[in-house]
Amino acid sequence: MSISPPTLNRLCLYLRSLKRLQEDGVQQISSQKLAERFHLSAAQIRKDLAHFGAFGVRGVGYQVDELIPTLTSILRLDRRYRVVVVGMGNLGRAFASHPGFNRGPFVVVAGVDSDPAKIGETVNDFVVRDSQFLEEVTRESGAEIGVLTVPAHGAQENYERLAKAGVKGVLNFAPTRIRTIPGVPLKDVDLRIYLEELAYYLPFDDS
Amino acid sequence: MSISPPTLNRLCLYLRSLKRLQEDGVQQISSQKLAERFHLSAAQIRKDLAHFGAFGVRGVGYQVDELIPTLTSILRLDRRYRVVVVGMGNLGRAFASHPGFNRGPFVVVAGVDSDPAKIGETVNDFVVRDSQFLEEVTRESGAEIGVLTVPAHGAQENYERLAKAGVKGVLNFAPTRIRTIPGVPLKDVDLRIYLEELAYYLPFDDS
DNA sequence: ATGACCATGTGAAGAGTGTCACAAGCAGGG
């Protein structure tokens, strides 16, 4: 069963919203209430969920405690993913030390950098290694996901090295288009473009 | 003239690609070559550009040196945007000190944090101030864009304080849905969801 | 047990986006 990208994105949001509700002690919720609470569309929620079967109860809504494991399973978040970070600058460190990324299914198990000043530093539970040993570090740590927080000119090479070392997917923060290798999906995240997009929607004034 | 979100995103990519070509000394380029070089769609490039007028020359292609200022103007990147960062953790520092964000149209002019250990630190060209003074800091620095790199529970409050202090748009990294105020557009960037989306597309194996 | 109520699940309509193929048009050489 395949999920379209926009649906996938929303399912992640639903899961997070449901977890928030669970923390607040909410047992069951209707699509209407869920939509109001998190600024979503009620019909969309129902359609997205119904795509995988009937999880709700008519007249009542959805059981929070049942829906969370179901969504977690659908999104394949019911297992651990080991992550290796390439480039331990501020952004790389944000990934390695932010509790939001290191809690739950994703665990940053290793990090490398080419800057001698950073090599040897202890960041989270690991010591930063030399980029030169990226392949060994990746294999030893058993990382399945690579995060590229390196300058644009080094992104392609590091992607390929990660792929060869057995990584199954790469999240790229470098502002460049990477040629992908079949079997090693890539997701681009371009922080500068987000700023540029936001700038376009700023209320226009002639200052 | 309004631009749809996907088109806007691509225009930013085109602009970046063209700048790369300009650095390489390329004078003119066809949509075909541009598409090959940066893994885009030739027809899409032409359609996106033609939406704003005829910039190309039939039989030749597009003049790099002419197209760059045109795109820059369309995207409203021909001016400076002052940015204030709320939350000077690793992610906030990445924004403030990364040359990719501080070069070009975006300049981080101020940053605040609630952690006493961080207040007073010099990050880029500015000193981190107490979050308590967010409004004053924003007004004094004349910031037009706010970046939220705070925990989820503080995001809504800080968005509203930024809005009241005169910020014209907010880029939110907190994993929560913010209720927007008319006239102050918000763009959400959720790093955890990017990991989750990537995880879904990982080649499946039964390890 | 029965009826009123309520929320889901879903087919159909509508909007938006991407792809394709081709006519229009410019450059350069003969």
Added chain:
DNA sequence: CCCTGCTTGTGACACTCTTCACATGGTCAT
């Protein structure tokens, strides 16, 4: 001057995604 070759700009098509409205089918009170 004319013809060939190349690339743009564009209208039509196909596809995806979203929204809407309603029938289906449970729950709860009486």
